Amino acid sequence: MKKLKLIHIVILFWLLILIAKWELLYNIMNFVLYVFRGNVKIQKIDIALLDYVVATLLFFILPFVAWKFRKKLNVRISGASFSVTMFFFFVLFAPLIATSNPAMHHDIKKCKLLPPFSSVAIEERTNIKISNASSGLHEFYNKIINRGIDKNTLYLKANNQNNSKKLFFLFGTDEYGRDVFSRILYGTRFAFFLGISSVIISFSLAFLLGAAAGFGGKFWDNLLNRFTEIFLSFPFLFLIIVFLAFFGNSFWVVVFVLGFSGWMGLFKIIRAEILRLKSKDFIISAKMLGMPEYKILLKEIFPVILAPVTVNLVLQFGNVIMAESALSFLGFGVGDEYFSWGAMINSGQYYLANAWWLSFFPSLFLALTLITMNKTGNELEKIYNPGSTK
């Protein structure tokens, strides 16, 4: 175990996906070649299909990228780096890893509230096209995407009995016969995307205000500092809920609200760093050479600040994910069209007595993400300030 390196884990995950899903990968690559040869023109861009194609292309590019960074990946594995790698694979290759479409309601007679590790034989339905545009494209299309409703196809029961396929549910199914594992996978993607966008908003806000406090003179510095200190002691969840309840809750509203409520800690660090850097020689010489202030800020201060702030950004990322799942749990989240862990836990709590897996697995992933983020933050802090005893 001691000789296990990060690169081995990457290779292991890659091979696992390759072995388990070679048929799907083969189909998608065939589809891509089919389109590239110009046999068929795509009239409209299907997001789901695009998702599959992009994931596959990334999947085949990954070994080259890993080869390029092989020296950086050649470090000993730790708990945090292992789970970061795992989540990285989950986020990038969610459509490849997923065992079924996360929104697909499987046959509710057979697939309702199945326990984990259960497999069910389901009669496959043959697809009969209604539209006349018959092409090989459609064939590939059906092989790739297992979707719940397709407007152009009509599902009919097959006449012969042999035409059944086996479905495997790793984490069981929920009350509508949806695969919990696939939903959690897509939930990882959603949570990470939301966290990153909201952290970017927090960071840019904190950077702007920090620059205003650092360069704007004593008055602005005092005002912003006082404001921040008092804002830090108010529980923001309440204001967020007021805003979401009264002004609707779409994805971007949630992202912006969470981003706007998380700038205080970052602002304090950035302000302190700017005040510290202002008296350094390289800034003074830049000023003497006649560099305008905004250029000093962007070219001299920004790169220096990024390193100490990274720790805080990682922790803030975890906080945002937790806040979003808490909001979704309370019913103020982004809505049902997104796969939010909090919403899954919330709908699972009503089945706690007879279907524990509904809320257990999303909780597990949520807790794992938060632990990973906190641990990563701690490890980064050790790298940046080796002297601290934490």
Added chain:
Amino acid sequence: MEIELNEMKKGLTFILIKRFFTSILLLLLLIIFLFFLLRISPGDPVQKFVSPLLSPKLAGKVKASFGLDKPLWEQFFIFIKNLVTGNFGISYQYRLPVLDVILMFLPFTLILASVSFAIQIGTGFYLAFVTFKRRGGFLDKLLSRFSLAVYSIPTFVLALMLIYIFSVWLNILPPADLRSIEFDDLSFFGKVWDYLVHLTLPVLSLSIPGIIIYYKYLRENMDVENNKNYIKYLRSNGYDEKTVLWKHIIPNALDPVVSVAGIELGILLGGALITEVIFNLPGMGRLTINAILNRDFPLIIGCTLVSGILIITANFIADLVRFKIDKRMLVSI
């Protein structure tokens, strides 16, 4: 020397009062902001009681009774006038003065917050002391390994885990509510026992994260202090462990813990929102959520004001305690 101390005290009262008043001012600004936010938000609170399509006249009457028919600036003027006289208006939902409604829900939150705060402080400090005394022992290793994991788990996940273990699996504690159905038929001790049984899980799920927070902060600071030179000097001069621990390490390690405690207490007093929703308890958090969901404007503002005042008070107390421990704090403010 005496003069200096007097000046320090004067400075302290000045600074603390200034802090207190800026906080109050900010709270007022927050409430005014909230007032306009609620008024400009889409949707109509009247629709919950009578549809304007059904009877426009009646809807107009209800609207007038809420005071929402006047122009915005006039509403604001009335609102400020009422705020100064201590009248928060009448709750749309309960049809009672807002203060009366809040007073129905506040005692429960106060009790829950103080009980869980006491448990958090007591257990957290105890764990920190025990593991500090036996560094490298079994408990120390266990806690240092798992404290981060427990600290990272969100409250609602913890609460659901506790409900699953104690209510579904072991079936020994009730999963929700404040009292059982046959509460009125019970004897006095039966009633007390009933409350205790029902409050165990909420108090546990509120306390466990707090325990870990206090343990972590205190333990880390104690380690930092322990490695400093003056402690080594004291030890090498033959002071006994007890004096070193209680007179030197703990007072110096306590300062950041107290400010964290102030924030934590404030959050607890403002209503343990998620815990109250999960366990269906009648506290300030759930009252606020219900007020928001029902668009009960006066009640939302009243709840904000009361929780804000409690939060400010908690922080104020924390500042006082910090000053009591370490007088140099004046410089840091």
